[in-house]
Amino acid sequence: MKRILGIAGSPRPGGNTEFLLERLLAAAEAEGAETKMFTLAGKTIAPCADCGRCTNRQPYCVQSDDMQALYDHMLWADAIVFGTPVYMGTMTAQLKAVFDRARPLWLMDNALSRKIAAAVAVGEGRWGGQELAIQNVYWAALNHGMVVVGGACLPYGNWEVCGVAGAAGQIAADEEAIAAAEGLGRRLAKTNIEFG
Numbered sequence: 546m547k548r549i550l551g552i553a554g555s556p557r558p559g560g561n562t563e564f565l566l567e568r569l570l571a572a573a574e575a576e577g578a579e580t581k582m583f584t585l586a587g588k589t590i591a592p593c594a595d596c597g598r599c600t601n602r603q604p605y606c607v608q609s610d611d612m613q614a615l616y617d618h619m620l621w622a623d624a625i626v627f628g629t630p631v632y633m634g635t636m637t638a639q640l641k642a643v644f645d646r647a648r649p650l651w652l653m654d655n656a657l658s659r660k661i662a663a664a665v666a667v668g669e670g671r672w673g674g675q676e677l678a679i680q681n682v683y684w685a686a687l688n689h690g691m692v693v694v695g696g697a698c699l700p701y702g703n704w705e706v707c708g709v710a711g712a713a714g715q716i717a718a719d720e721e722a723i724a725a726a727e728g729l730g731r732r733l734a735k736t737n738i739e740f741g
């Protein structure tokens with residue numbers, strides 16, 4: 546796996562999700578991967594309007610917003626790591642809009658189906674819904690035909706990168722989440738899949 550894109554699904558710049566993704570991408574780079582980070586903070590990506598005008602070339606979608614740049618980053622990547630804060634038990638509306646607006650990529654011979662998906666989530670609560678948010682990300686990625694790769698850490702449960710943090714930056718104290726994120730980054734850098 547060579548090209549890894551992190552998408553931080555938080556509207557808060559410099560937040561916990563960005564922090565975890567940065568650590569994941571740094572660990573992947575140390576294994577030789579090329580990485581990019583795209584944060585949704587400060588960006589505008591409107592929900593899909595179901596106008597029926599998706600196309601298989603730029604601008605892909607008639608809505609002229611920050612999704613236009615993200616299409617190209619997504620097409621560049623071999624693997625996409627979707628990071629999300631937990632909002633009311635699931636991924637943010639900002640990240641869900643990305644999955645919905647990625648629909649035109651179906652028209653490019655199902656472009657995302659030859660890419661790997663992975664996920665990280667940060668919630669304030671110890672049982673705040675991180676696992677469910679990650680599962681919802683997986684499900685959306687599977688809807689795009691992506692191949693989901695989890696972590697491979699022991700002991701039980703560390704296959705998912707679940708951070709516990711509230712205030713921005715607090716995640717720096719969650720050593721388990723950081724270790725899991727770095728483990729997933731290394732794994733993604735080394736994973737090569739031949740797509741059928």
Ligand SMILES: Cc1cc2nc3c(=O)[nH]c(=O)nc-3n(C[C@H](O)[C@H](O)[C@H](O)COP(=O)(O)O)c2cc1C
Nearest residue numbers: 555560561562630631632633634668669670673710
């Ligand atoms: C609208 C909203 C809903 C939230 N819902 C949850 C939740 O269901 N469970 C939880 O553990 N934390 C919840 N939180 C807290 C955030 O997940 C937490 O602060 C996280 O660290 C934010 O990540 P960020 O710094 O990347 O934005 C919520 C925060 C907001 C603003």
